Amino acid sequence: MLDLTYQTPKPKVIAGAKHDWELVIGMEVHAQVSSKSKLFSGASTLFGSEPNSNVAFVDAGMPGMLPVINEFCVAQAVRTGLGLKAQINLTSAFDRKNYFYPDLPQGYQISQLYHPIVGEGEVLVELGDGTARLVRIERIHLEQDAGKSIHDMDPALSFVDLNRTGVALMEIVSRPDIRGPEEAAAYVAKLRQIMLYLGTCDGNMQNGNLRADVNVSVCRPGQYEKYQETQDFSHLGTRCEIKNMNSMRFIQHAIDHEARRQIAILEAGGSILQETRLYDPDKGETRSMRSKEEAHDYRYFPDPDLLPLEIEQAWVDDIKDALPELPDAKKARFIGDYGLSDYDASVLTADLDAAHYFEAVVAEAGPETDSGKLAANWVINELFGRLKKEEHAITASPVTPAQLGGIIGLIKSGDISGKIAKDLFEIVYTEGGDPAQIVEARGMKQVTDTGAIEAAVDAIIAENPAQVEKARANPKLAGWFVGQVMKATEGRANPAAVNEIVTAKLGL
Template sequence: MTDTSKVIEGRTGPWEIVLGLEVHAQVASRAKLFSGAAVGFGAGPNEQVSLVDAAMPGMLPVINRHCVEQAVRTGLGLKAQIHAWSRFDRKNYFYPDLPQGYQISQFAHPIVGEGEILVERDDGSTFTVRIERLHLEQDAGKSIHDQDPDWTYVDLNRAGTALMEIVSRPDMRSSEEAAAYVKKLRTILRYLGTCDGDMEKGNLRADVNVSVCRPGAYEKYRESGSFSHLGTRCEIKNVNSYRFIQQAIEYEARRQIEILEDGGSIVQETRLFDPTKGETRSMRSKEEAHDYRYFPDPDLLPLELEQSWIEGIKAGLPELPDAKKARLQSEYGLSAYDAGVLVTESVRADFFEKAARGRDAKLTANWITNGLLAKLSEGGHDIDDSPIKPEAIAGLVKLIEEGVVSSKIARTVFEHMWAGEGDPAAIVEKHGLVQVSDTGALEAAIDKLIAANPDKAAAVKDKPQAIGWFVGQVMRETGGKANPGVVNDLLKAKLGIA
């Protein structure tokens, strides 16, 4: 394994970060995990609460088959082991927004076992994050503290919402790797359709486990599998953006290093990240598993899945990001970078493939990644909000291929397309943007230019690169409409450059 850990220099020597994440992904489902109550964002307080969610006496949970299918689908997408037999447990703790006094989760027997994700760093290199498990559980409600200083309000709309908790091994060594892992996981979930990945709404959030150790300790852990080689970890709860994940890790690592270098020890605890202050703060001491008094939920039978049902789900999986990226590179000749940008969202890749039919694929990809996506990102949008459709991009590329417009004129055409003027060919005709390739007209302009600048013309023979000045002058004279290739050829012939 290549060592890509981030070394932090402390007062007493170098330190390294070790990171593992527990990602909570809200299952894409219209109903909750154990009740028929609706799931949706924006409802008024306690408008989406059934008697089961509110823990009314005598109300029994009933498993949502669709949520089970979504968990299996996700496990298959993570190349993970699917357990044909799994069980729900009660995780007991008291909190005002947990009306049952326990959370129905999976502890000893999760529905999905070990898997792995291949993640790409910013420099194009890759690393593998091992998945330890994926289990289903119900979400708690929400306590609201900021409406009245004397009261805490409880909204149970989220209570009972189905979550997939995806637990990684501590295989990440920097804040950048942790953010890259969550991005890749989000992409896979969205491809699968099992979670919408909306971090702003809390539909995807991460608990980040951070510890620090001296160089070499992590390698000993990988060799032996013993966590004793690693430092004491702290868990930062419910971080819901890539930027906050990185900030929380950087702060927490520094905090732990300072404590250790001052002779102290790290207390295993749960912490919160304050994005305003950019720091973590203590929430509670970390409870070990036995403190939750897990035991099998007596109201729910174990889940027993037929292998044929699992195989049916597997057969219906879509083309996933890694496979799609490899295909775009081999089938369309795209670079790893362009293919990677396009497969980040399935709608981007679909847009590209529609636009590239019968056209120059590399040129099409360039107009999408460097033109359209760049324009969309300025307003915080992605390609599904684009006012320009794939057919329009294809039309623009066709005009370039046929020499109707130059690359420079194409940028002007693109701006008109962005403004909603429609078909690129119609825009070219309306605004008189056709590229000038008529050699007669161009020759006249070039002859006039050479006659007016005999010294420069003579100098070009000794310094051929100086021809660029003449090309620029012709382009200016023609309002940028001259065909650069034709201009270059004519100038070389008239100036006697081979």
């Protein structure tokens, strides 16, 4: 198992024309709260509705309309904070972030700059090289989303859809602990996994329900260690923020391009302008959007329409007590209870539906200690492989946990061999039905009668005297007889019994 203690991140080193450089990355992940209504109104959050159909008066910035906090959204933020082992602040407050944009009808965004609802936490990120990193969370705050400007319907016009206006977002802000593009993608993936387990965000990046702003800077080797000692950010170089990344692959590509862009400027004697940039996936490059604003540029001030938000510790404790088993704990349990490898446990817990499916298969297959490993092998190799090929989700699997567990139970009882099991799996996958009944009706039951197997072996030996002499001279050739017997019995003979009888008959 992985060592879950904090490890100093291994940096991604990029060789410039003159020097080596290291990457430093911090992220602001915007996760849409899984809620049927918005943060400060009762308007629906349903995706795909007709433009401007999910808009309350307060969302549209109508005069005199006052926001009312959605308690469920607050609970979802607390639940997320607890899932990230973070400090829950019993008192928090909302601020107005003032700026003008056509899809922000109020003229400000309600957010939490000074007093967020969630404080410091951490998330364990497992990497492909078998190591793990603890990425520190600085804060999680609640804020309302803006609307959407649409520019591609008519070249001469722009349109505004306010359906997203006021939708609740959790902004999860990390420390600059991420040291490479792969780590950044793994970090976002782990946040997504945790929130899916918690039910606080659906993680749909395509719809914009999970997106990330990525802060990238480069520094010379040794500077990051100085930052750790002093907490002086100047050691990390000037950062640029890449906005609204909604793809793990694009996050990696954007970081790599931005780092190389900054290195080229610095090695040419220039300086990095702190700014906000956009990533163009078609060109594979970032481009300037605007100079990077500081807090004072937005004229933040406490929202006069919202009192400080005060929650009780007992309420937080109730939410904590109701938390589901989270990915790291579930993975550790799968390894301990079912004897799975670290890799198999990671695959099975990557998706909550897959984890539930696996455990249902094990329950159906029986409580014996070998059920877990056998079930993992069938779920990962046979079922997942087939579902991926046909682009089915585990929730749409044609084979139910009861059916797959039944197949595994037949293997364990010796009623069918592994080869027969694969044929049976194909029948169940394409036609359905009860595995035990299919085996009985189609005569697929494994031959365990040693008398019948012995007769088949005798016949093969009698028909192939030359091959017998070869096998006795080279025992490795005995496998030929095993294959012939399996062929003669249409794969239904017990392989272990066949091997034993062949060896005895040949005198090996």
